[in-house]
Amino acid sequence: MSNADPAPDEVDCRASRFAGVLQAREVPLGGPRAMRVRRTLPARQRSMIGAWCFADHYGPHDVANATGMDVPPHPHTGLQTVSWLFQGEIEHRDSAGVHAMVRPGELNLMTAGAGICHSEVSTPAATTLHGVQLWVALPDSDRHTGRDFAHHVPEPAAVDAATLRVFLGELAGSRSPVRTFTPLLGAQVGHPPPPPPRGGGGPGRGP
Template sequence: MVSNTEPEPAEVACVASPFAGVLHPREVPLGGPRAIRVRRTLPQRERSLIGAWCFADHYGPQDVRSGPGMDVPPHPHTGLQTVSWLFSGEVEHRDSAGVHAIVRPGELNLMTAGAGICHSEVSTTATTVLHGVQLWVALPDADRDTDRDFAHFVPAPHSVGGATLRVFLGELAGQRSPVHTFTPLLGAQLDLDPGAELTMEVDPSFEHGVLLDQGDVAVGGTPLEVADLAFQATGNPELTVTNRGARPARVVVLGGPPFPEDLVMWWNFVGRSHDDIATYRAQWQDHHERFGAVQGYRGAVQRLPAPALPNATLRPRRNPGV
């Protein structure tokens, strides 16, 4: 749900690719030069999408008692859903649909931007350690101009062979989330006991990603570092995750069928063309009603300005193999 606040955001033509392996994160600031740092694994040149998942940030554990926490002023989104998932701490969410919610560990908060929304997020004063992931889901063309919406869901933990599973979107190991998505998706937290190896049946029509939060973990025999994202292509009926260490480990599992549409993602917007992005940017700068306004945000900067568009045409590319 967090704004992409890179000062010079790159054009990203979101496409499938033949890449199979491990995506390593890059560090970026969240919310300005004095902000916390986050580790971004999607999008990348090697792979922009896993199913409809188009953006993944991992942050913390960050002790915010003596340093900056999360404080992202109102900023816009189009053509996507945002998924907020915390391991510790709390974040106050406000949006232009009138939603005011507190994001807590183990509780899904899913915001649908649709045709346009703006929102803010601020870590609460009760937060000592902030730790979690921020994820975006691209909406298909038929639904990208849908109405603003917000869903909240608390998945029950379930034991599965030396691990604890919380399915917040989709279905895995017999557990299903009731939350609506516009394409088939999987999103789950998996906590593994020391030494546990878990092989799960998965939908072979899905691409899968496993994001390591903590621990000594291998996916399909390939070891990961913290914030690495392992990718498994379609055609695999099983997914194997192993905790090789003597301490508990935690991962986030993502999945979905290959996204069949060409996308252009720039700053906080998902569109289909340069003209889409230019229009969204101009409307945000002009305070257009497409995005509405956030009520109750108390930060020093009331609204994030959009960066300048690059001096080039933003172009989508075809999705190979789709």
């Protein structure tokens, strides 16, 4: 695995029975003057939750007039990276020849396997950037699996008063077709937007 934090906290990776709330810490993404993110995993109290070994939450950042995401090519090994956006757009390139965009509500899952390099840069189309970057540790039996990349757009499903988008695993009858190497669940759960006012005719939508 890799960690772009230039001065990471020391983490005890031994098994732990910690149970509680992990507090995120703020770190720069790629340098002291870079965009800052809130990192929950790894933490001093716990280095992993199941196979989840890394969790960054960033934004909402106004990047129209400020520095956006600019992470130069860097290596990974033995993991999968999960990119999920709420707002904005990020350009992904990797050493396997994949060039893809990360957009809200669309999963990009990169499998590093034995090794891969990739870069992530917010695009000029992104005026606000808000999302999460998650890592999944591969089990020892699959650490050297082949490099891969998957893109998936989960259909939103209504569950009671919530809207559910399952991008990894299965929940409430929704299932992601994207392959993981251990049982995982990744989903966005939110309240649906309010209906438009009656007779007022909401804002027009272009083609």
